[in-house]
Amino acid sequence: MKAHSSRVGVFVRIRPTAHFSQDLIECLPDGQTVNIHHRKDSRKPQDLRKSQLNSWSFRVAGILQDVSQEELYTRVCRRVVLGALEGYNGTLMCFGQTGAGKTYTMTGSTESYKQRGIIPRAIQEAIASCEKVFQEVDKRTEHAVSVHLSYLEIYNETLVDLLSSLQGSPQLSSRSMVVVEEPGRGVFIRGLSLHPVHSVEEALNLLFEGEMNRIIGSHPLNRNSSRSHCIFTLHIESRSRTLSVAKYVTSKLNLVDLAGSERLGKTGSEGQMFKEAMYINKSLSFLEQAILALADRRRDHVPFRQSKLTHALKDSLGGNCNTVLVANIYGEAAQIEETLSTLRFASRMMCIRTNPAVNEHIDPAAQIKKLQKDVHMLKEELSFYNTLVNHPRIKYESLSEAQLAEIHNQVQRYLKGSLEEISIISILQVQAVFAQFKVAVQEQEQKVKAELSQTFNLMEKDQSANTTDRKKWNTRDTTGDVEALRPSSTKAYTKMPRDKQSSTPSKAEAFEDFKVGRGSKINRILKENKAVLLERRSFLRQLTEEYLVTEGEPDDTSLMQLRELKALYRQRYEVQCDVKAEVNYCQRLVDQCRERLLSEFENWYKKSFPVPEEELDITIDRTLEQGEDDKGLLPDSSSSESFYNAQYRMKKRRALSFTPAQTNSSASVGCYVGMAVSRLRRPCLSLRLLLYKAISSRAEVAGSGVGAASYVVGSSRRSTPRGSRHHVSSGAGSERMCQPLTAGLAGSAEAPNLTEPHKPEYPYSTTPQEILAC
Numbered sequence: 115m116k117a118h119s120s121r122v123g124v125f126v127r128i129r130p131t132a133h134f135s136q137d138l139i140e141c142l143p144d145g146q147t148v149n150i151h152h153r154k155d156s157r158k159p160q161d162l163r164k165s166q167l168n169s170w171s172f173r174v175a176g177i178l179q180d181v182s183q184e185e186l187y188t189r190v191c192r193r194v195v196l197g198a199l200e201g202y203n204g205t206l207m208c209f210g211q212t213g214a215g216k217t218y219t220m221t222g223s224t225e226s227y228k229q230r231g232i233i234p235r236a237i238q239e240a241i242a243s244c245e246k247v248f249q250e251v252d253k254r255t256e257h258a259v260s261v262h263l264s265y266l267e268i269y270n271e272t273l274v275d276l277l278s279s280l281q282g283s284p285q286l287s288s289r290s291m292v293v294v295e296e297p298g299r300g301v302f303i304r305g306l307s308l309h310p311v312h313s314v315e316e317a318l319n320l321l322f323e324g325e326m327n328r329i330i331g332s333h334p335l336n337r338n339s340s341r342s343h344c345i346f347t348l349h350i351e352s353r354s355r356t357l358s359v360a361k362y363v364t365s366k367l368n369l370v371d372l373a374g375s376e377r378l379g380k381t382g383s384e385g386q387m388f389k390e391a392m393y394i395n396k397s398l399s400f401l402e403q404a405i406l407a408l409a410d411r412r413r414d415h416v417p418f419r420q421s422k423l424t425h426a427l428k429d430s431l432g433g434n435c436n437t438v439l440v441a442n443i444y445g446e447a448a449q450i451e452e453t454l455s456t457l458r459f460a461s462r463m464m465c466i467r468t469n470p471a472v473n474e475h476i477d478p479a480a481q482i483k484k485l486q487k488d489v490h491m492l493k494e495e496l497s498f499y500n501t502l503v504n505h506p507r508i509k510y511e512s513l514s515e516a517q518l519a520e521i522h523n524q525v526q527r528y529l530k531g532s533l534e535e536i537s538i539i540s541i542l543q544v545q546a547v548f549a550q551f552k553v554a555v556q557e558q559e560q561k562v563k564a565e566l567s568q569t570f571n572l573m574e575k576d577q578s579a580n581t582t583d584r585k586k587w588n589t590r591d592t593t594g595d596v597e598a599l600r601p602s603s604t605k606a607y608t609k610m611p612r613d614k615q616s617s618t619p620s621k622a623e624a625f626e627d628f629k630v631g632r633g634s635k636i637n638r639i640l641k642e643n644k645a646v647l648l649e650r651r652s653f654l655r656q657l658t659e660e661y662l663v664t665e666g667e668p669d670d671t672s673l674m675q676l677r678e679l680k681a682l683y684r685q686r687y688e689v690q691c692d693v694k695a696e697v698n699y700c701q702r703l704v705d706q707c708r709e710r711l712l713s714e715f716e717n718w719y720k721k722s723f724p725v726p727e728e729e730l731d732i733t734i735d736r737t738l739e740q741g742e743d744d745k746g747l748l749p750d751s752s753s754s755e756s757f758y759n760a761q762y763r764m765k766k767r768r769a770l771s772f773t774p775a776q777t778n779s780s781a782s783v784g785c786y787v788g789m790a791v792s793r794l795r796r797p798c799l800s801l802r803l804l805l806y807k808a809i810s811s812r813a814e815v816a817g818s819g820v821g822a823a824s825y826v827v828g829s830s831r832r833s834t835p836r837g838s839r840h841h842v843s844s845g846a847g848s849e850r851m852c853q854p855l856t857a858g859l860a861g862s863a864e865a866p867n868l869t870e871p872h873k874p875e876y877p878y879s880t881t882p883q884e885i886l887a888c
């Protein structure tokens with residue numbers, strides 16, 4: 115609905131008179147300008163000479179003097195009436211002094227066809243064009259037009275339905291009528307009867323009926339003076355006959371005959387006439403205020419609701435409407451002040467801008483019909499297309515229960531793998547498939563949640579039991595109660611039937627636990643020994659490089675230099691041999707520590723998780739066979755690698771001639787010595803050489819090349835009381851504490867009690883004196 119701004123069209127109509135005051139009312143030849151010359155207080159002849167002559171000029175759309183009713187209609191009204199037929203609201207309004215010719219202009223003479231006024235002519239114009247439509251119904255013209263009439267009177271600020279006397283009209287009291295506003299519909303009178311008309315005659319009958327009901331009073335200026343404001347309205351609605359067009363257009367054409375203003379002091383009205391004049395003047399005053407507010411663009415509030423008239427004319431004055439005002443004036447000098455007043459009002463009206471627009475609406479019922487038709491058409495199109503592409507089975511209606519069940523079945527089979535793919539048929543089917551997937555996912559989630567909650571409940575119980583047991587275990591560890599070291603939770607495992615030992619940890623997992631728990635100390639020693647081994651290897655590498663440099667000295671040197679070089683070469687060679695021996699020794703210690711760790715773990719594991727021996731052997735053998743290729747089974751590959759490496763070496767060593775007792779005890783002391791050796795520093799090469807020789811001799815005694823001995827090295831070595839620390843001093847004389855080593859072995863049943871004064875209890879132990887003797 116496009117609106118365009120337009121000014122209120124204002125015309126001035128001068129009532130014909132034989133005493134036209136040409137001196138006071140000057141109509142210029144342009145037909146649009148009227149000049150008023152007025153001398154104040156001109157009623158007093160003695161002041162005529164003294165008073166000053168004032169002039170006012172009013173330029174309007176047209177000055178209508180001595181024009182026929184037909185010309186007036188053509189010049190003033192036709193445009194608005196035709197606009198109404200196109201969907202624009204229109205208002206034609208007559209304003210002026212009592213007896214100035216408003217009713218004559220608006221209604222005209224009911225006795226003379228030629229002198230009929232605007233309303234009959236507008237009816238004729240509008241309904242005649244509609245009649246054409248009416249008559250062409252059978253010819254199926256494009257639009258169907260309907261016209262309804264209403265006739266409202268505002269008398270003493272009361273709304274009156276002038277057509278309520280007609281048969282079939284609702285007999286409502288004036289109080290039940292009210293001016294209301296609704297979005298999309300604008301201002302209208304609720305309770306005002308609307309009368310459909312199909313011909314000019316019908317419409318004129320209604321007009322005359324209403325005219326009969328108007329309140330007319332005999333006034334000094336007008337024998338048949340209208341004592342009320344009257345609004346005759348044509349309600350026009352145009353709809354398309356085509357079902358596909360849901361739009362329809364409405365418009366209202368208001369033909370307003372305002373009551374005449376009067377100067378009460380001048381007319382001398384009394385009684386009822388006076389009361390009516392008071393109401394009339396008051397309502398016209400409110401109209402003027404509204405117009406002033408509308409004309410002033412700085413005002414954001416227009417007092418439309420001050421009177422029924424302004425409220426009812428709200429749309430006509432400042433809204434969606436083509437508005438035309440006819441200002442009726444007298445031509446006589448006696449009414450010059452009222453004429454001036456009327457022209458002032460008219461000039462203010464000219465300042466008002468309205469925004470007429472076609473009133474388009476969407477009919478919901480027609481819209482639904484249109485959409486249904488569109489859907490039907492599109493389905494037909496799709497059906498045709500599907501036939502062309504060999505998909506004639508596709509239906510576009512909602513899926514039936516059976517179809518949904520089939521889709522559910524397909525999705526279930528697809529998820530289980532028994533159906534390779536779900537063939538896509540239509541969008542509806544795709545949506546149903548996705549819906550079924552959603553349902554499947556939700557069901558799966560519920561299932562997993564239920565399982566998890568069940569598992570977590572069990573785990574929480576187990577964890578609380580484990581925590582309690584671990585506390586007990588830690589406490590007992592410090593008291594040295596070896597038998598009690600086994601966690602009670604593992605006892606619980608052993609009590610379970612074999613087929614229910616699903617929570618028994620794998621060996622790899624158990625080994626990881628063992629390293630940080632029961633076997634943490636021996637594991638730590640192993641790590642330290644490894645670190646010493648690495649450090650020695652690195653040192654050996656460095657020496658080898660230096661030695662190679664010495665070997666590559668140039669030949670053209672003096673004898674002295676050669677001797678020095680030879681000495682240096684020998685010295686380096688000796689050192690290198692020493693370090694090599696150290697490396698070999700450290701390697702053995704590391705192996706023994708590892709063997710010890712595994713041995714202890716095996717014992718602990720067997721006790722904690724009893725498994726038939728043959729099954730254990732099979733497991734171990736398989737593990738050995740698989741070697742490092744079996745890492746995938748283990749939770750932590752780096753840790754499991756060391757585990758299986760160690761296990762492999764242990765199994766290899768089992769084939770050797772050592773008894774478990776020998777292995778354990780020698781390994782324990784080996785670890786101890788490893789710690790001692792790890793404290794050695796490069797400068798004490800001779801001491802390390804001694805150590806190496808002693809080791810070599812013991813190894814020879816053992817005859818295996820693997821047997822270890824207990825060596826405590828250092829000049830300051832001494833026995834310490836139980837629980838105190840062993841101080842092992844390196845060859846450089848520095849003392850270092852090795853309490854962790856002692857503590858780590860003290861808690862083991864198989865390990866010798868090294869907190870006791872040193873009493874070697876295994877066949878290959880060697881005292882420091884022996885070492886020094888070597």
Ligand SMILES: Nc1ncnc2c1ncn2[C@@H]1O[C@H](COP(=O)(O)OP(=O)(O)OP(=O)(O)O)[C@@H](O)[C@H]1O
Pocket residue numbers: 128129130210211212213214215216217218219333336338339340341372373374375442
């Ligand atoms: N242009 C005109 N040509 C011929 N007669 C006219 C014209 N204007 C008014 N008259 C006559 O003047 C008389 C008063 O006119 P009319 O009733 O229309 O005045 P009015 O403005 O409606 O007065 P009121 O406000 O009291 O109703 C009528 O008899 C009418 O025929």
